Amino acid sequence: MPTSSRRPAGGARPADGPPPRLTAGARVPIEAVEDGDIRIVKVGPMGPYGNNAYIVRDLSARAGFLVDMPLEERPLLEAIEAEGGVQTIVATHWHADHWMSYDAVRSATRAPVLVGDREVHVPEARIDGRLRDGDEVRAGAIRAIALHTPGHTPGSISLRVGGAVITGDTLFRGGPGKTFAAGDLETLLASIDARLLPLPDATVVMPGHGATTTIGRARAGRQEYRRHPRPPGFHGDVEWRR
């Protein structure tokens, strides 16, 4: 199911993020954050919904993992090739815009595909394992922690890695992810409050669509939203400020 496409596309520099590094000749922006031996490469926006993929890599070992498999195949495969060492693929949730490059990525890396253990509508033949809340995704010395953050989908996960958190469609710059049924927004906000906002202010939020932000900014936005919340049962797109 296509998800939030309202987030700004285009490679504008996030005011609170690191400067993007543009690879010569690439149509898709590549933005890299390094924290000690941890390198996180944001590849995106890509495809009709402006999706981001992330490659997380241990700089002192040829080991890493990929988060999400959106269109477009070519720049994504080029980034995987350039970084090297992708051993595992994690899907933050099972919406098509996050796995449209499944076949290409899978055949290029031969890596197992993991998804949250509560996720629904996942063809079991397409996945190799499930991540429970608190499970680690390992690559070299990197230990990324899976956080069950339901609401956008029942089994959505976020991944805490170094000073960053990869949030899929749970938390964007400027608001929560899109919700599709009554009650889901409340579930999503509870996930954000309980699992993401307790992280340090400086934590870089790396979402499945749009620009990066920080937990500090997300917390301020969430506080603003409390002053004019949507009515109970509302679902759809929400901005913190309106």
Ligand SMILES: [Zn+2]
């Ligand atoms: Zn989605």
